[in-house]
Amino acid sequence: MLDAAGWAQWQHLAQTVLPGYVAQTAWLVLGVGLGTLLVGGGAATLVSLFEFRGRRWLDALLLLPMAMPAYVAAYAYTDALQFAGPLQSGLRQWFGWQGALWGDVRSLPGAVLLFTLCLYPYVYLLVRTALAERAAAMLEAAQMLGAPLHRRVLQVALPMARPALAAGLMLVLMETLADYGVGSYFGLNTLSTGVYKAWLVHDDRWAAAQIASLLLGIALTCLWLERRAQARMRFASGRGGGEGLRQPLNGAAALAAQAACLLPLLAGFVLPVLILARLVWREARYGEFGLPWERFGGWALSSLKLALAAATLAVALALLITALQRLKRQPAWRNAALRGIGTLVAMGYAMPGAAIAVALLLPLQPLQQRWPVLAPLFTGTVLALMLAYCVRFTGVALQSVGAGYARLPGSLDESARLLGRSDWGLWWSVHRPLLTRSAWAAALLVFVDVMKELPATLLLRPFDSDTLAVVAYQLARDERLAEAALPALAIVAVGLLPLALLWRAMRLR
Known part of the structure; x- marks a missing residue:
C-alpha cells in the first residue's frame, strides 16, 4: 500500500510525465504488434501452406532476425539512412537533389519498423509450428471435401493458428516493453526509458520504482495472456499429421511469395549485417586509429x-x-x-x-x-x-x-x-x-x-x-x-x- 507521500508522488507522475510515457509505449506496442502479426503470420502461412521455389531455404532463413538485437539494427540503419549517410549522400550526388530526402529514422515509426523486423520470428515460429503440426489433417480433409484455397486458408488454417498468433504476439510485446536500447537511442519517452530518467537523471528512486512497477504489471499481464494462449494451443485441433499438402505456386504468385518472405529477411538481418561489416571495414582501412x-x-x-x-x-x-x-x-x-x-x-x-x-x-x-x-x-x-x-x-x-x-x-x-x-x-x-x-x-x-x-x-x-x-x-x-x-x-x-x-x-x- 502507498503511504501519503507515495500517493502524492504517484499523482505528480500521473499529472506530468506518466501520460506521455504510457501513450508512447502504447503506440509502440500497438504498431509492433500489428507489424509482427502481418509479417510473421504472413510468412508462416506462405511457407507452411504453399510450395514455391526457394521455400525450404526461406523456411530456415526467416529465423535469422532473431539473432539481431533491435538496438544493433538501430545503429546500422541510423548510419545508413541519416542525412550524412551513404544512401542520402549518394542520391544527392547522383541526382543533384538538395536537403534531407526523408525524415529522421530515429523516431517512433522508425522504432516500430525496427522492432517488427527483429521480432517477427517469434510469431513466425509459433504459427509455422501450429500450421505444420496441428492444422495439416484438417487442411487435407477440407481439400478432399472440395473447399477452395481461400476457404481453406481463411476458415481452417488461420482460425486454428489464432492461439499461436496470440502467444507469439505476447512474446513480442514483452520484448518490446523490456527494451531500453532502441528507446534511449531514438529519444523515445517510453516506460522503460522513464525508469532510467527518473533514477539516473532526476535521482528520484521512488519515482523510478513506481514507473517500474507499472511497467512490470503490464509485462506480467502479457505473460499471463501468453500462458493462456499456449494452453489453448494444446487443444487447437486433433492429431496433426506431417506437413500436409501444400498448394503449388507458379509465375507471378510464386514471385510475390518469394518477395514477401525475402523482404523481412533482407531488411531484418542481411542489410544490417552488411552495413555493420562495411563500417568495420571502413574503420579498419581508413580510420585514424584502426x-x-x-x-x-x-x-x-x-x-x-x-x-x-x-x-x-x-x-x-x-x-x-x-x-x-x-x-x-x-x-x-x-x-x-x-x-x-x-x-x-x-x-x-x-x-x-x-x-x-x-x-x-x-x-x-x-x-x-x-x-x-x-x-x-x-x-x-x-x-x-x-x-x-x-x-x-x-x-x-x-x-x-x-x-x-x-x-x-x-x-x-x-x-x-x-x-x-x-x-x-x-x-x-x-x-x-x-x-x-x-x-x-x-x-x-x-x-x-x-x-x-x-x-x-x-x-x-x-x-x-x-x-x-x-x-x-x-x-x-x-x-x-x-x-x-x-x-x-x-x-x-x-x-x-x-x-x-x-x-x-x-x-x-
Whole structure:
C-alpha cells in the first residue's frame, strides 16, 4: 500500500510525465504488434501452406532476425539512412537533389519498423509450428471435401493458428516493453526509458520504482495472456499429421511469395549485417586509429565471463528446482511450494531489465545507509549483476530443462527405486546423464541472452567493466557508429548459435 507521500508522488507522475510515457509505449506496442502479426503470420502461412521455389531455404532463413538485437539494427540503419549517410549522400550526388530526402529514422515509426523486423520470428515460429503440426489433417480433409484455397486458408488454417498468433504476439510485446536500447537511442519517452530518467537523471528512486512497477504489471499481464494462449494451443485441433499438402505456386504468385518472405529477411538481418561489416571495414582501412582490437578483447572477455557465470548459475538453479519437483516422495505442501517457486522463476523472463535493476537496488539503499559495509557487496558489483541475470534468465533454463524432464518416463524412476536407489542417487545415475543435452541447450540460451542484455547491465555493472552490449550502446550514443560496429557484429554472431540449435531440433522433430 502507498503511504501519503507515495500517493502524492504517484499523482505528480500521473499529472506530468506518466501520460506521455504510457501513450508512447502504447503506440509502440500497438504498431509492433500489428507489424509482427502481418509479417510473421504472413510468412508462416506462405511457407507452411504453399510450395514455391526457394521455400525450404526461406523456411530456415526467416529465423535469422532473431539473432539481431533491435538496438544493433538501430545503429546500422541510423548510419545508413541519416542525412550524412551513404544512401542520402549518394542520391544527392547522383541526382543533384538538395536537403534531407526523408525524415529522421530515429523516431517512433522508425522504432516500430525496427522492432517488427527483429521480432517477427517469434510469431513466425509459433504459427509455422501450429500450421505444420496441428492444422495439416484438417487442411487435407477440407481439400478432399472440395473447399477452395481461400476457404481453406481463411476458415481452417488461420482460425486454428489464432492461439499461436496470440502467444507469439505476447512474446513480442514483452520484448518490446523490456527494451531500453532502441528507446534511449531514438529519444523515445517510453516506460522503460522513464525508469532510467527518473533514477539516473532526476535521482528520484521512488519515482523510478513506481514507473517500474507499472511497467512490470503490464509485462506480467502479457505473460499471463501468453500462458493462456499456449494452453489453448494444446487443444487447437486433433492429431496433426506431417506437413500436409501444400498448394503449388507458379509465375507471378510464386514471385510475390518469394518477395514477401525475402523482404523481412533482407531488411531484418542481411542489410544490417552488411552495413555493420562495411563500417568495420571502413574503420579498419581508413580510420585514424584502426580497429580497437585490444579494447575489444577486454570487452569480449568481460562479456564472456559474465555470460558463462550467469549460464552456470541459471542452469544449476533450474536443475535443482526440476529435480526437487520430480522427486515426489515429499509432503504435499512441499510439492505445492516447489510448483509456486517454479512459476515465480519462470515469470522472471517477463520482467524488464529496468524493473529488475530497480527492484534490486531500491531495498538495498536503506540497508547500505545503515550498514555501509554492505555497499561494496551490491552496488556496482558482479554479485548484483548475477542476481539480476538469475532473476531474468533462470526461467529460460527452467523451460529447457523442464522439457528434458518431460521426455523421461516415470517408469525409469520406479525401476531405479526398485533397485534400491535413493532420490538423489536416482538423479545422479539416471536423470543427470539423460538431461545433459537439455542442460547444455539451456546454458547456451542463457549465455546468448546475457551477451545481448543491456538495461540491467547499464545500471548494475561494476565500474570500468563494460560488456559488448554496453560498449556498443555507449559508442553509438556518442555518434561513434563506426567504432560501435565491431562489438555489435560480435553480439549478432553469438546470437546465431541458438538459432542453429533451434533449427536442428525442428528438423529432427
